Structure formats: C-alpha cells, structure tokens
Amino acid sequence: MSNLSPEEAARLHPETLTLSHGFDPFLSEGAVKPPMFLTSTFAFRKSEDGKRFFAWMRGEGGAPTGKHQAGLIYSRFNNPNLEIFEDRMAMWEGMKGACSFSSGMAAISTAILATHAPGDEMIVCAPLYGGTETFMRGFLAKFGIKCHFINAGIGASEAARALLSPVTRSIFIESPANPNNRLTDIAAMKQLASAHARRDGGAVLIMVDNTMAGPVFSKPAKCGADVVLYSATKFIGGHSDIVGGVALADDIKLLKAINGLRNSLGGMPNPHTAWLLTRSLETLKIRAETAAQNAQRCAEFLAAHPQVRAVGFLGLLKAGDPDFEIYRKQHSGPGSLISVNIRGGEQQAFAFLDHLKIIKLAVSLGSTESLAQHPAAMTHSGLTPEAKRACGVTDDLVRISIGIENAADLLWDLGQALEHV
Ligand SMILES: Cc1ncc(COP(=O)(O)O)c(C=O)c1O
Numbered sequence: 001m002s003n004l005s006p007e008e009a010a011r012l013h014p015e016t017l018t019l020s021h022g023f024d025p026f027l028s029e030g031a032v033k034p035p036m037f038l039t040s041t042f043a044f045r046k047s048e049d050g051k052r053f054f055a056w057m058r059g060e061g062g063a064p065t066g067k068h069q070a071g072l073i074y075s076r077f078n079n080p081n082l083e084i085f086e087d088r089m090a091m092w093e094g095m096k097g098a099c100s101f102s103s104g105m106a107a108i109s110t111a112i113l114a115t116h117a118p119g120d121e122m123i124v125c126a127p128l129y130g131g132t133e134t135f136m137r138g139f140l141a142k143f144g145i146k147c148h149f150i151n152a153g154i155g156a157s158e159a160a161r162a163l164l165s166p167v168t169r170s171i172f173i174e175s176p177a178n179p180n181n182r183l184t185d186i187a188a189m190k191q192l193a194s195a196h197a198r199r200d201g202g203a204v205l206i207m208v209d210n211t212m213a214g215p216v217f218s219k220p221a222k223c224g225a226d227v228v229l230y231s232a233t234k235f236i237g238g239h240s241d242i243v244g245g246v247a248l249a250d251d252i253k254l255l256k257a258i259n260g261l262r263n264s265l266g267g268m269p270n271p272h273t274a275w276l277l278t279r280s281l282e283t284l285k286i287r288a289e290t291a292a293q294n295a296q297r298c299a300e301f302l303a304a305h306p307q308v309r310a311v312g313f314l315g316l317l318k319a320g321d322p323d324f325e326i327y328r329k330q331h332s333g334p335g336s337l338i339s340v341n342i343r344g345g346e347q348q349a350f351a352f353l354d355h356l357k358i359i360k361l362a363v364s365l366g367s368t369e370s371l372a373q374h375p376a377a378m379t380h381s382g383l384t385p386e387a388k389r390a391c392g393v394t395d396d397l398v399r400i401s402i403g404i405e406n407a408a409d410l411l412w413d414l415g416q417a418l419e420h421v
Pocket residue numbers: 103104105106129131132174178209211212230231232233243244245364
C-alpha cells in the first residue's frame with residue numbers, strides 16, 4: 001500500500017493509482033515494482049494460520065489481518081500477482097472486486113455458469129463474439145439454460161421486454177457489438193431488469209462484455225451492469241502477447257460465486273500472465289487514447305475514399321444517428337475499431353487486405369499494432385447466411401483495429417492498399 005489516505009486516493013485518477021495500487025514495496029524488499037511470485041504454494045507460519053486461511057476462503061470468518069497475514073494458500077486460489085492485477089482492474093472499473101482468468105472465454109463461461117442454473121433463461125444481444133455464441137448455443141443449451149437472441153441496438157430493450165419471463169436470469173450485452181459497432185443502452189436494460197420479478201424473487205442480472213470499448217472509454221457499471229467481463233487479451237493486455245480475462249462485480253456474493261467456480265474449474269491465469277497484465281495496465285490509457293486518435297483520422301480518410309462504400313466508427317456518429325444518444329451516455333471516446341465496406345465484394349476486400357504493408361492481416365484487436373481481417377471469411381464465418389445479413393457481415397466488410405503507429409504512416413498504408421482494389 002502507498003502513503004495515501006483513502007480520502008486522498010479517492011481523488012486520484014486510475015492512470016495514477018495503477019502505478020501503485022494494491023502493492024506495498026516494503027513487503028517485497030523495497031521493490032518498486034511487484035516481483036513475479038512464481039510459486040504454486042505458500043508456507044503457513046503455524047497450523048492455526050492455515051486453518052484460518054482455509055476457513056476464510058470458504059467464507060467463514062473475517063479476512064486475515066496484520067503483517068504476513070495475506071491469507072495466501074495455493075496459486076489456484078490466490079497469488080499476489082493475480083491479486084494485484086484484480087485490485088487494479090477493480091480500481092479502473094470503479095467496482096468492488098475482480099476475478100482474473102486465463103482467457104476472456106474462461107471469464108465469460110465461468111461467470112455465466114456461476115450465476116445461472118438449469119431452467120434459467122438468458123436474453124442475449126447479438127451479434128456477439130463467436131466463441132461466446134457457440135458456448136451459449138451449444139453448451140448452455142445442453143445444460144438446460146435457454147438463450148433468446150435479439151438484435152443489439154436502439155430497439156433492443158423493447159425486444160428484451162417482450163422476452164422477460166419468470167425464469168429470466170440475465171440480459172447479456174456486448175456493446176459495441178462485434179463487428180458492426182451497434183450500441184445497446186445498458187441503463188435502459190437495467191431499468192427493465194430492476195422492474196421485473198423473477199419466480200424465485202432473485203434479480204435479473206445485467207452482464208456486459210466490455211472488451212470492444214475497453215476500460216478507458218466505457219464504464220458499464222455506471223450504467224447499471226452487475227457483471228462486467230473482458231477478454232484481457234485485447235486492450236488490457238494490449239500487445240498481442242498474452243491471453244487473459246477478467247470478470248468484475250459490485251455484489252460480493254456474485255464475486256464469491258464466480259471466484260469459487262474459477263477455483264474449482266482452474267481457469268485462473270498463471271502468475272507470469274497476471275504480472276504482464278498488471279504491467280500493461282500502466283500504459284492502458286495512453287495506448288487507448290493514441291489508438292483512438294489514430295482511428296479517428298483513419299476513419300475520416302476511409303469515409304472520404306472513392307473505393308469505400310461505408311465506414312462504421314463510433315467517432316463518426318452524429319446527432320440524429322440512431323446510436324448517437326447511447327454513445328454520448330455510455331462512452332467517453334470512440335475506441336479504435338473501424339468497420340469498412342470496400343466497393344465490390346470479397347475479391348476487392350481481399351485485394352485490400354493482401355496489399356496492406358503496415359497493418360497486419362490477423363484476427364484480434366486492441367493491440368499496439370494495427371490488425372485487419374475479413375469477418376465473413378474469418379471471425380464470423382460460422383454464422384448462418386441469415387445471421388450474417390442481420391448483423392451486416394457482408395462479403396465487402398473488413399474490420400480494422402487501429403494501433404499506436406504514426407497516424408500518417410497508417411493513412412499511407414490504407415491509401416496504397418486501396419489502390420489495388
Ligand atoms: C468481444 C470479445 N469477447 C470475448 C472474447 C474472447 O476472449 P479470449 O480470446 O481472450 O478468450 C473475444 C475474443 O476475440 C472478443 O472479441
């Protein structure tokens with residue numbers, strides 16, 4: 001811990017706190033940065049300590065207090081590197097706690113399984129990440145959890161209202177949606193959920209996968225999200241060199257349920273990954289802001305290019321556009337994902353992709369380097385033709401994730417590749 005009082009810390013910003021929050025150098029030989037705790041297990045000073053730590057982990061008795069009483073047991077349950085990353089993520093998000101995972105899919109699947117039971121129903125805004133949809137349509141259906149899919153966007157809350165039932169357990173939102181950048185009004189969904197009575201008296205949870213916006217430009221908890229999920233592989237890790245995930249919640253009971261199932265299934269990250277994620281958080285804001293500024297220039301350039309039919313980018317929304325009011329409410333910046341429709345079809349889109357020299361032809365997003373891919377043939381190739389049509393995954397569509405390169409170099413690359421279309 002630092003010398004800051006809680007009142008002083010409350011006035012500071014995440015980019016300041018992320019350099020010190022949750023780590024006391026003087027518990028680690030004065031090391032300014034957290035060392036990597038590459039250990040699978042932790043020694044107890046006394047048997048009584050081990051007994052108390054296990055009781056605390058089971059939810060019995062208070063948290064261990066005092067020097068050398070961190071309650072560390074075994075790295076599948078807890079480890080300093082995981083805990084520092086989790087504390088800093090909770091601080092970034094303005095939520096009570098976080099649970100780290102070995103991938104975004106581990107976070108999403110564990111959070112859903114920990115909060116749903118057979119017979120429950122989910123209302124899911126589509127399109128959403130293909131892995132999440134496959135998990136819902138295949139695995140959850142097999143375990144008696146039914147998912148109703150509705151279209152993301154301004155009409156989503158009305159569509160959800162019609163589907164709410166006495167066994168609805170959650171509304172799952174990915175906003176902006178992938179790959180069409182459609183926005184869903186989280187606060188409107190929360191209002192709907194709060195007014196709804198479940199048969200067992202429980203709450204209808206709002207679960208938001210905030211991977212596409214990232215923690216800098218959107219804080220779903222402020223709009224009413226109960227559970228916020230991330231693929232930390234994207235903006236949080238930010239260098240295309242780690243796979244990781246996070247689930248966050250304000251309700252301690254929810255957090256404990258997610259954490260308990262993670263500990264049982266074993267989907268935690270290893271200490272090295274957690275250390276790298278913690279290190280990446282230090283540059284999260286400057287990476288996200290630089291990428292967003294670059295993306296704004298690239299989107300404007302593409303929108304004015306004769307070989308381009310249409311551009312989807314949050315920074316191009318104007319008053320009067322269907323999503324503009326949601327954007328103003330939910331986002332403090334446009335992020336760095338652009339969808340571009342190249343005039344022609346697959347052949348022209350491929351010609352554009354194959355001639356890019358700086359922007360790499362690869363799936364994923366939110367990294368330091370720019371990446372481009374063809375959703376219809378790659379990330380969304382598993383969708384049915386109707387589902388592709390419904391979410392605008394056309395053969396002429398290219399998705400670009402803009403990085404932190406020099407903006408003029410990116411504009412040159414886009415321009416020279418478009419000459420080959
Ligand atoms: C929006 C979104 N959610 C979740 C995931 C899954 O994350 P991971 O690949 O870290 O498991 C992805 C991956 O691309 C994604 O784009």
